[in-house]
Amino acid sequence: MTTNILFAAKAERWTTYEQPLTKALTEAGIAFDLRTEFAPDQVDYIVYAPNSDVQDFSPYTRLRAVLNLWAGVEDVVGNTTLTVPLTRMVDHGLTQGMIEWVMGHTLRYHLGIDGHMNGQDGMWRNVAPPLAQDRKVTVLGLGALGAAVAQALAGLGFDVSGWSRSAKDIDGILCLHGTEGLRSALSEAEIVVLLLPNTPATANTLNAQTLAQLPSGACIINPGRGPLIDDDALLAALDSGQIAHATLDVFRIEPLPAEHPYWAHPQVTVTPHIASETRASTASQVIAENIRRDLNGEPLLHIVDRFLGY
Structure with a gap:
């Protein structure tokens, strides 16, 4: 069965992430469809940046998890429409x-x-x-x-x-x-x-x-x-x-x-917020591993504690 993965971030991020994510998901052995647009009720996972257009998660009725591209989650953790697990980016x-x-x-x-x-x-x-x-x-x-x-x-x-x-x-x-x-x-x-x-x-x-x-x-x-x-x-x-x-x-x-x-x-x-950037190649590996784990019944890594806010 194909896993539908929505990439919800700014257009320039898609240009940067499409190939590394495709490579990482393929290497993880996942049968997937990765796009920037899906009918909401067909989405299994969202690869997410909090400044994307997706702010209301309630239409995503089949959603299993939201995988944040950023280490910081302060702009999404309080979203009351998000009821599935949220993971933060911990990227080597x-x-x-x-x-x-x-x-x-x-x-x-x-x-x-x-x-x-x-x-x-x-x-x-x-x-x-x-x-x-x-x-x-x-x-x-x-x-x-x-x-x-x-x-x-x-x-x-x-x-x-x-x-x-x-x-x-x-x-x-x-x-x-x-x-x-x-x-x-x-x-x-x-x-x-x-x-x-x-x-x-x-x-x-x-x-x-x-x-x-x-x-x-x-x-x-x-x-x-x-x-x-x-x-x-x-x-x-x-x-x-x-x-x-x-x-x-x-x-x-x-x-x-x-x-x-x-x-x-x-x-x-x-310095202009350059201390560290999420690298598409390594971040894609983190995302693919989390999706693989969830599909195989293993616990997700780096789940956000909604009460603590991180």
Whole structure:
């Protein structure tokens, strides 16, 4: 029997995904029909981007699951018409890209690269950085991405702690949770990496109070979600010297408006949401594997908890 798979995303995504998805589904041994249009009552699975035209799932009466193309699900998780399982994208290509981006910016701070690049004035500043083992890095958010980043940083020798809303156990990482755990995680963090999901409970995780809990001169790296940071509080902390520098890849409004003060601030690095992209080749393998599993009565991977929002 043929499995009907609807690709519901922007047209340019279809151009990127049609061949990799076809290849991955074929290699998974699935008899399928993959299209951008079906009669709703004929669809078995939806490969989905939350900015697609599909917003009402109620006509899809035979639907078995919605497979999100993005790691973030905040724009679909609250849709009351979606009653079948929703999976989020946990893609090894995306994970590797995130590891590389975070490692690069962590090492940039750790080694003082900005100072050397900006200090070509004839002055011999013979100050070596500490070893990684003496640099404390905290990762906020210990889901799939956060855990992978924390372990990669620890693999380089950094003194890594991690914090999450619920208890986690990750080999080689000091894992903290809860309100007091957050205070402890921040209290010694020289570099903070934010990889929490975007939920009402995580909004403004870094605010005036929590920024003040960091050691003076700490650096911030945010490739997670824009709303994790109170922008006004961060700007004030940068101006006061409490925070030495912030590298920000995600924002409440994207593209970041040209008039936003982050652009001109000398202690802020803006990158245009490039920390990691879902790669069509590897994401297609994840989607095909989940469909194969479901068709064979195996549990889906990466199912979203509707209550937690991720």
